[in-house]
Amino acid sequence: MKKEEIIVLLNKMTLEEKIGQLLQLATPFFEGAKSEGEITGPLAQMGVDRKDVQYAGSVLGASGTEEVQAIQKAYLEKSRLNIPLLVMADVVHGYETIFPVPLAIGCSWDIPLAQKSAEVAAKEASASGIHVTFAPMVDLVRDPRWGRVMESTGEDPYLNSEFAKAFVKGFQGEDYPNNHDHVAACVKHFAAYGAPEGGRDYNTVDMSERQLREYYLPAYKAALNEGCEMVMTAFNTVDGIPATGNRKLMRSLLREEWNFEGVLISDWGAVKEMIPHGVAADDKEAALKAIEAGVDIEMMTSCYVNHLKELIENDDVSEEILDQSVLRILTLKNKLGLFEDPYRSATKERETETVFSERHRELAREQAAKSCVLLKNENILPLKKTEKLAVIGPFANSKDILGPWSWKGKVENAVSLIEGMKNYFSTENLNVAEGCGIEAGTDEEMNEAVAVAKESDIVVLALGESSDMSGEAGSLADIRLPDVQRQLVKRIKEVNKKIVVVLFNGRPLDLDGMIDEVDAILEAWYPGTEGGAAIAELLVGKRRPSGRLTMSFPYSVGQIPVYYNSFNTGRPKGAPNAQERYVSQYLDIPNEPLYPFGYGLSYTSFQYHEAILSSQSLTSEGSITLSVKVENTGDVTGEEVVQMYIRDVAGEVVRPLKELKGFEKIALEPGEARTVEFSIEEKDLRYHHSDLIHRSDEGEFIAYVGPNSRDVKGYSFSLKNR
Incomplete structure (x- = not known):
């Protein structure tokens, strides 16, 4: 359809039909759904009737060609104007072939591979009838107590x-x-949304607009610059106003300043949640504030369908505002070709051929291997296949490795750690014991594990969090391993000194009580469908660890939030002539994280030669180059993530100690060296000043280069804007 035809269609719609396009309901509401009729509890209390369902513009959570086509067919048979449904779902890090969680994908520092993972997810989802995915989640995160850090890239x-x-x-x-x-x-x-106070989900977010623009908004803007079709509102407040009713955020910034013309959807129930937030007295006022803020689709509450008509008839809301929202929704439906093909080429044959294919599993295995981060290795990894190995712990044989947002992933299809290890160790050299559960265990289980460890050369302890301990509503005040698992580590240590820990979790952990007891730690996160196979390949050296952290691991939970791009303070610890006590420090722990941003080990070693700046003076029209030669000084091939950071020594407002401005992931053979070059331009030095204008300062800067945010060497240069 042409744009003119869409407008003609809009003009044919009744007020009720227009308002209906703004309603999104879950699958069980719709005729043709496999779960049709399961409208009980909270769903039954929504206050919608069958007419509302028939007018609804989109469906949440339908999947599989059979169900999607049945819903769409039944819907269109009753649609006066033949306007199809939009089918939306949470395809976050895979559809049925599950890739590692996004935090793990971030730790790969492999941008092309991350793109391929999304391509696979889209291919499977679209073959199964889905039109829109609620991804990517790009919230910047600094507090691992928040369970949803696993959905971010760091x-x-x-x-x-x-x-x-x-x-x-x-x-x-x-x-x-x-x-x-x-x-x-x-x-x-x-x-x-990634900055809730106390790391508690749905909690208050309070920060300056400068901080918001400097750190939290860039990733959203990057997604929109790439053509992202939709935006979802956050549950939290922004400057004291819930995002879903925040006109400054949604109208002034998103629509006017950023020129976003796509569809804005609320998160589940967020429109009505303005009432407990305390900015709306009732459903009617919530509807008014959401529509004025520019929210086009209300997900799973009925404030719009029950009150927008009255608000328009009473001239509290202009019908033109409603028409703008409906036009955006119809435009997306048309763009996806749904008026010509409501099923968008989804067929059972295409679905069967595409979903969970061997090629997709191979990519998931590659992504899982590249996402693991080797945190510690005291000459114990890689394992020798001739050694007698014990695999112990609640994740030794667990398939709960997909993560909490693996919506259509089948746990039974996941490759467990022990299944992966069986590909490399004979039955005689491989023993297994659970030892304990995630949060509890018996003396019998513990004693069995100790006996198995005693008879083995090396122990691999598979520890971590169950998937429901992370993700949405998975906030934790104590982010150490559960006590029973820490006890298991101590008991095993008493009988076997050679211990490798593999961690399965959705957040950086406080490793107190474990870190000093073991010889190696491989952070595997929730590695997805092929996790066990990928981890086994890493442990035996078939693949080499190349992941690097994109979120700092705290020395203690008391440091949180701890992140690399922090400010120096006026009394920094370690400054020349600083008094020993009266500096910014903890008296009982270091200021620095246990493992910093960008950190990760390999099975080889890398030497960074002295870097060279092409010039020590940068002008606003030119560029300078930072070059560094990196050499593999070990015995095996390895991948290194060469990282470049910049510090503005004296800004108009306080600037971070360092900020990542470039990186390159390189593979080197033993003895091979390669020169990596980073170009630095004036635009790389800009930041939001006190007047919120994005510009640079003249003066001194330091460019750092190294393997992580901590172990870097700095090189000074100056900027002259004239």
Whole structure:
């Protein structure tokens, strides 16, 4: 349809039909759904009737060609104007072939591979009838107590922006929307959802606009610049106003300043949640504030359908505002080709051929291997296949490794750690014991594990969090391993000194009580469908660890939030002539994290030669180059992530100690060296000043280069804007 035809269609719609387009309901409400009629409890209390369902513009959570087509067919048979449903779902890090969680994907520092993971997710989802995915989640995160850090790619705005672009490219494709192997992307959660006070989900977010623009907004903007079709509002407040009713955020910034013309959708129930937030007295006022803020689709509450008509008839809301929202929704439906093909080429044959294919599993295995981070290795890894190995712990044989947002992933299809290890160790050299559960265990289980460890050369302890301990509503005040698992470590240590820990979790952990007891730690996160196979390949050296942290591991939970791009303070610890006590420090622990941003080990070693700056003076029209030769000084091939940071020594406002401005992942053979070059331009030095204008300062800067944010060497240069 042409744009003119869409407007003609809009003008044919009744007020009720227009308002209906703004309603999104879950699958059980719709005729044709497999779960049709399961409208009980909270769903039954929504206050919608069958007419509302028939007018609803989109469905949440339908999947599989059979169900999607049945819903769409039944819906269109009763649609006066033949306007199809939009089918949306949470395809976060895979559809049925589950990739590692986004935090793990971030730790790969592999942008092209991240894009491929989104391409696979889109291909499977679209073949199964889905039109829109609620991804990527690009919230910047600094507090691992918040369970949803597993959905983010970490604590750095530059790196998050690079991944945001890659995910949108992967979901939507270069030839979107014509290629039906892709889906529309919806970036979330706008804005600053990743900064809740105390790390408690849905909690208050309070920060200056400068901090919001400097750290939390860039990744959303990067996704939109890549053509992301939709934006989802956040549950939290922004400057004291819930995001879903925040006109300054949604109208002034998103629509006017950023020129976003796509669809804005609330998160689940967020419109009505303005009532407990304390900014709306009732459903009617919530509807008024949401529509005035520019929210086009209300997800799973009925404030719009029950009150917008009255608000318009009473002239509290202009029908023109409603028409703008409906036009955006119809435009997306048309862009996806749904008026010509409501099923968008989804067939049972295509679904069977595409979903969970061997090629997709191979990519998931590669991503899982590249996402693991080797945190510690005291000459124990890689394992020798001739050694007698004990695999012990609650994750030794567990398939709960997909993560809490693996919506359509089948746990039974996951490859457990022990299944992966059986590919490399004979039955005689491989013993297994659970030892304990995630949070509890028996003396019998513990004693069995101790006996197995005693008879083995090396113990691999598979520890971590169950998937429901992370993700949405998975906030924790204590982010150490559960006590029973720490006790297991101590008991095993008493009988076997050679211990390798593999961690399965969705957040950086406080490793107190474990870190000093073991010889090696491999952070595997929730590695997805092929996790056990990928980890086994790493442990035996078939693959080499190359992941690097994108979120700092705290020395203690008391440091949180702890992140690399912090300010120096006026009394920094370690400053020349500083008094020993009266500096910014903890008296009982270091200021620095246990493992910093960018950190990770390999099975080889790398030497950074002295870097060279092409000039010590940069002008606003030119560029300078930082070159560094990196050499593999070990005995095996390895991948290194060469990282470049910059510090503005004296800004108009306080600037971070360092900020990531470039990186390159390189593979080197033993003895091989390569020169990595980073170009530095004036635009790389800009930041939001006190007047919120994005510009640079003249003066001194330091460019750092190294393997992580801590172990770097600095080189000074100056900027002259004239």
